[in-house]
Amino acid sequence: MSINYSFGLPLKHNFAEYVYYQGLFLPHEIDNILSFWDDDKTIKATVAGESEYRDELRKSSVMFIENSKDNDWIYNKLAGLAVNCNNERYWFDLLGFHQELQLTRYSTGDFFEWHLDFGAGEISARKLSMTIQLSDPNDYEGGDLQFMINQNIVNAPREKGTVIIFPSFIMHRVTPITKGTRQSIVGWVSGPPYR
Ligand SMILES: O=C(O)CCC(=O)C(=O)O
Numbered sequence: 001m002s003i004n005y006s007f008g009l010p011l012k013h014n015f016a017e018y019v020y021y022q023g024l025f026l027p028h029e030i031d032n033i034l035s036f037w038d039d040d041k042t043i044k045a046t047v048a049g050e051s052e053y054r055d056e057l058r059k060s061s062v063m064f065i066e067n068s069k070d071n072d073w074i075y076n077k078l079a080g081l082a083v084n085c086n087n088e089r090y091w092f093d094l095l096g097f098h099q100e101l102q103l104t105r106y107s108t109g110d111f112f113e114w115h116l117d118f119g120a121g122e123i124s125a126r127k128l129s130m131t132i133q134l135s136d137p138n139d140y141e142g143g144d145l146q147f148m149i150n151q152n153i154v155n156a157p158r159e160k161g162t163v164i165i166f167p168s169f170i171m172h173r174v175t176p177i178t179k180g181t182r183q184s185i186v187g188w189v190s191g192p193p194y195r
């Protein structure tokens with residue numbers, strides 16, 4: 001018996017801690033998404049898996065994008081991208097979005113400390129996390145989406161319209177905004193338990 005792959009065929013090794021896609025969302029599509037922002041529908045963000053506010057872990061405002069007929073195109077575009085990305089890189093079992101897409105606004109002083117999107121309870125179904133950069137990088141300072149890869153901190157691209165996809169078990173954060181406002185869409189594609 002060989003030590004390598006003794007349980008089956010060799011698999012592709014295409015894993016990446018994160019991947020990004022530029023230019024998929026056009027400026028007018030992003031402006032359309034940004035026009036959804038409604039202060040009346042905004043809630044103070046909680047940390048996933050916890051119902052209490054954890055001010056030391058996260059400070060931002062969020063609202064959820066209803067999966068209505070008008071918004072179908074956003075869901076479809078992101079779902080198509082997630083499937084393509086998954087087929088190329090991860091081969092996770094995916095079922096789909098099981099939570100509404102989150103529209104997030106970070107104002108000056110807001111942040112989201114190091115965390116995983118994956119954990120015990122409902123969020124154990126999360127497989128892929130997706131972020132869309134909705135703000136012009138010149139409109140804010142700080143507010144970098146960063147990944148911890150081994151002991152290195154790596155910045156995600158900031159360009160407006162970029163979609164960043166990463167396995168939900170990858171450690172990431174958003175650094176404090178020091179000037180201006182950053183907006184993003186965050187979505188989680190879920191699936192059956194890992195096996
Ligand atoms: O705003 C972002 O790009 C990421 C936010 C985040 O990590 C989250 O909502 O879980």
Ligand SMILES: [Fe+2]
Pocket residue numbers: 115116117129172
């Ligand atoms: Fe996250």
